[in-house]
Amino acid sequence: MTKQRAAILDIIRSDKSHHTADEIFRLARQRLPGISLATVYNNLHALENMGLIRRITAERDADRYDSSFIPHGHVVCERCGKMWDFNIDGLDGLLSDAIGSEFSSYELKVRSLCDRCRKNGVA
Numbered sequence: 001m002t003k004q005r006a007a008i009l010d011i012i013r014s015d016k017s018h019h020t021a022d023e024i025f026r027l028a029r030q031r032l033p034g035i036s037l038a039t040v041y042n043n044l045h046a047l048e049n050m051g052l053i054r055r056i057t058a059e060r061d062a063d064r065y066d067s068s069f070i071p072h073g074h075v076v077c078e079r080c081g082k083m084w085d086f087n088i089d090g091l092d093g094l095l096s097d098a099i100g101s102e103f104s105s106y107e108l109k110v111r112s113l114c115d116r117c118r119k120n121g122v123a
């Protein structure tokens, strides 16, 4: 793995922020000043194909990257696009019961407001 690719993977694994490519680019540049946005995109694509990260599409916002493959849901802030994880105990069992078989993954996205946007007032 190249130095760039390892740095990008480390950025995604180092916190649970579900960074966008732009944010990853900004953080990667602090470590590797010469890195370009195109390189970041190429490596994100490669890491996704290698099964080391996964891309989460967010309709009105840029795609985000997650290093966790454990099934979990995402809450998306309707105002600023912040994304964070949530889990429901027993959900896996409920889902397999509902569809009558095992499943490999699911996508669960709930729209709400993050703490900061809620404090700044609901429009």
Ligand SMILES: [Zn+2]
Binding pocket: 077, 078, 079, 080, 081, 082, 113, 114, 115, 116, 117, 118
């Ligand atoms: Zn917000």
Ligand SMILES: [Zn+2]
Binding pocket: 018, 066, 068, 072, 073, 074, 084, 085
């Ligand atoms: Zn997540």
